[in-house]
Amino acid sequence: MTERFMVTQTAVNIASRAEEAEDVVTLRFDWDAPASPGQFIMVWIPGVDEVPMSLSYLGDRKGITVKNIGEATKALTSLQAGDQMIVRGPYGRGYHVPKGKVLAVGGGTGMASLLPALERVPTADVHTAIGARGERELLFEERAKRTSSNVRVSTDDGSKGFHGNAVQLAREMMSSTKYDMVLGCGPEKMLYFLHKLCAEKGVPCQMSLERYMKCGAGLCGSCAIDGKRVCREGPVFTGDELKDMKEFGKQRRDECGGRLRL
Amino acid sequence: MTSLKVVLAGVEMENPTMLASGIMGETGGSLLAMAKGGAGALVTKSIGSAPREGHKNPTLVELEFGYMNAMGLPNPGIDAFGEEMYEAGKAGIPIVGSVFGASAEEFASLSKRMQEFGAEAIELNLSCPHAKGYGMEMGVDPDVVASIISEVKAAVAVPVFAKLTPNTHRLIDVALAAEKAGVDAIVAINTLKAMKIDVDAMRPVLSNRYGGLSGPAVRGVGVRCVYELYEALNIPVIGVGGIEDWRSALEYIMAGAAAVQIGSGVGRVGPRVFGDICSGISSYMEVNRLRNISQLVGVAHD
Numbered sequence: 001m002t003e004r005f006m007v008t009q010t011a012v013n014i015a016s017r018a019e020e021a022e023d024v025v026t027l028r029f030d031w032d033a034p035a036s037p038g039q040f041i042m043v044w045i046p047g048v049d050e051v052p053m054s055l056s057y058l059g060d061r062k063g064i065t066v067k068n069i070g071e072a073t074k075a076l077t078s079l080q081a082g083d084q085m086i087v088r089g090p091y092g093r094g095y096h097v098p099k100g101k102v103l104a105v106g107g108g109t110g111m112a113s114l115l116p117a118l119e120r121v122p123t124a125d126v127h128t129a130i131g132a133r134g135e136r137e138l139l140f141e142e143r144a145k146r147t148s149s150n151v152r153v154s155t156d157d158g159s160k161g162f163h164g165n166a167v168q169l170a171r172e173m174m175s176s177t178k179y180d181m182v183l184g185c186g187p188e189k190m191l192y193f194l195h196k197l198c199a200e201k202g203v204p205c206q207m208s209l210e211r212y213m214k215c216g217a218g219l220c221g222s223c224a225i226d227g228k229r230v231c232r233e234g235p236v237f238t239g240d241e242l243k244d245m246k247e248f249g250k251q252r253r254d255e256c257g258g259r260l261r262l
Numbered sequence: 263m264t265s266l267k268v269v270l271a272g273v274e275m276e277n278p279t280m281l282a283s284g285i286m287g288e289t290g291g292s293l294l295a296m297a298k299g300g301a302g303a304l305v306t307k308s309i310g311s312a313p314r315e316g317h318k319n320p321t322l323v324e325l326e327f328g329y330m331n332a333m334g335l336p337n338p339g340i341d342a343f344g345e346e347m348y349e350a351g352k353a354g355i356p357i358v359g360s361v362f363g364a365s366a367e368e369f370a371s372l373s374k375r376m377q378e379f380g381a382e383a384i385e386l387n388l389s390c391p392h393a394k395g396y397g398m399e400m401g402v403d404p405d406v407v408a409s410i411i412s413e414v415k416a417a418v419a420v421p422v423f424a425k426l427t428p429n430t431h432r433l434i435d436v437a438l439a440a441e442k443a444g445v446d447a448i449v450a451i452n453t454l455k456a457m458k459i460d461v462d463a464m465r466p467v468l469s470n471r472y473g474g475l476s477g478p479a480v481r482g483v484g485v486r487c488v489y490e491l492y493e494a495l496n497i498p499v500i501g502v503g504g505i506e507d508w509r510s511a512l513e514y515i516m517a518g519a520a521a522v523q524i525g526s527g528v529g530r531v532g533p534r535v536f537g538d539i540c541s542g543i544s545s546y547m548e549v550n551r552l553r554n555i556s557q558l559v560g561v562a563h564d
């Protein structure tokens with residue numbers, strides 16, 4: 001009768017820690033919970049906070065890739081091999097792994113959620129556009145090359161690759177190749193314009209969104225976007241679903257549930 | 263034809279399932295989504311006078327038979343909530359405005375605002391077990407409860423419901439005091455005060471340490487409370503606690519609930535829980551040749 005299996009809190013030990021880019025750390029840990037690409041977990045650092053993190057690696061040795069932007073992410077990025085954190089999940093509806101030619105567009109830590117999906121598509125069919133502010137913030141270029149036949153990079157400051165943002169780069173790639181599906185994960189402004197681009201080109205897309213999450217489990221409503229729970233009906237939404245959302249790209253909510261303009 | 267229609271203290275509902283306060287009730291859009299799931303009425307998140315962040319995470323523990331939460335009454339504040347009520351109103355079903363305050367005056371002024379926003383009834387949260395200075399701390403004292411209700415009744419014209427806590431041996435005293443003060447219905451139960459300790463972390467999981475237990479784990483307590491309240495009171499009782507299918511809803515109705523609320527079931531089953539319960543009850547009524555849901559209210563009593 002229930003929608004899914006019960007998820008409980010599990011203590012996991014960090015098996016390895018790797019610095020991916022400036023202020024970005026990947027933590028790997030052994031945890032055999034079933035998970036699909038695009039799903040996320042709630043990570044508790046006792047005494048600090050509990051926050052949502054996408055799974056950047058699936059399988060038995062899972063991983064999260066964390067950018068240090070505040071208290072909880074600072075604590076997470078400071079963890080060392082052997083340290084403990086407590087996880088629950090996985091939660092949410094991830095990517096529907098596509099068939100045909102795929103363009104993945106990742107900005108910020110977005111590649112973390114995209115890569116497990118791309119690894120399930122034949123390499124020859126995947127092209128990837130990775131956006132970063134500058135070269136030092138560039139994430140997962142090498143790993144993307146192992147799963148894509150064409151990886152291009154954009155930097156806002158022009159320090160590497162295409163000088164501009166990931167959506168401008170995606171536009172260039174979409175004008176020379178016809179894709180069957182675009183997958184996007186990154187800052188919402190990027191996703192908003194990427195969604196517009198896909199609509200213009202008539203290419204179906206799926207995008208992973210972020211909202212403030214408290215329970216992570218579909219109860220409290222703090223992650224709501226147009227009445228949909230990002231933690232349950234999302235975090236990945238299809239282009240058609242996004243088209244009907246008035247709040248997508250426009251509005252998010254604070255810890256109190258008050259409206260904030262994006 | 264069977265009818266699930268309910269008139270609850272004057273509030274007309276297409277069916278007896280209501281969304282419980284605090285679950286998907288903070289935004290207009292999420293309230294609309296619960297209406298789509300088939301709810302007969304919607305109770306909003308408990309709203310206070312000012313924006314409130316609530317407790318820090320972890321605020322939720324998932325258990326095999328329910329949840330433990332200590333959200334800490336996060337809400338955008340009454341001024342910001344008008345916009346959400348306006349949007350929720352598009353659902354075309356009754357919206358019950360839940361409020362919490364630290365004094366009778368605060369409850370009354372919040373209730374008035376909710377009425378202005380279009381609430382068809384007010385639910386007073388006298389029972390949150392994890393917010394200091396609010397909720398249960400006031401709701402276990404019959405005199406305090408009576409004075410809050412008198413003040414609110416004097417301030418609004420719509421029906422007023424009092425939501426009570428099971429965390430007291432004086433539940434019936436409190437309910438009788440509420441009835442005497444003029445309340446229109448009693449809602450029972452809120453969560454049971456509880457704690458979860460993680461043995462790996464060697465500490466309570468919830469940042470607030472204490473939380474409230476909900477879901478099937480508390481159903482037996484809720485059904486017992488509703489049964490006792492039905493015997494003691496003349497006003498309607500609304501049953502809540504661990505309802506997630508038609509059988510558990512009927513347990514409450516047979517114990518004496520005129521309507522039921524569903525919270526945890528929205529997480530465990532999904533928003534379709536309301537519609538599923540209604541079709542299950544309809545089939546049960548057809549099999550038992552019952553025409554009206556009211557024929558089942560309280561049948562478990564001698």
Ligand SMILES: Cc1cc2nc3c(=O)[nH]c(=O)nc-3n(C[C@H](O)[C@H](O)[C@H](O)COP(=O)(O)OP(=O)(O)OC[C@H]3O[C@@H](n4cnc5c(N)ncnc54)[C@H](O)[C@@H]3O)c2cc1C
Nearest residue numbers: 051052053054065066067070071072073109210211212213
């Ligand atoms: C589904 C999902 C997947 C995510 N995946 C990743 C990932 O793979 N890698 C990564 O680095 N980050 C990811 N994030 C973002 C990450 O959760 C936040 O960066 C983190 O919570 C910040 O906490 P802090 O204490 O370090 O910063 P704070 O100083 O507390 O907050 C900084 C900002 O982070 C955001 N934030 C804070 N708390 C939360 C919360 N509970 N839920 C959502 N956002 C919050 C807010 O926008 C806030 O303004 C994801 C978020 C979501 C919703």
Ligand SMILES: Cc1cc2nc3c(=O)[nH]c(=O)nc-3n(C[C@H](O)[C@H](O)[C@H](O)COP(=O)(O)O)c2cc1C
Nearest residue numbers: 282283284308387451452476477503504524525526
């Ligand atoms: C996450 C969560 C938040 C809640 N918030 C409120 C609230 O703001 N006001 C309130 O009166 N009750 C609140 N409750 C209590 C529920 O309305 C309900 O009384 C209780 O959970 C038992 O019902 P259930 O088993 O169907 O969840 C909350 C419960 C949960 C699980």
Ligand code: FES
Nearest residue numbers: 216219220221231
């Ligand atoms: S975080 Fe999605 S409903 Fe609570």
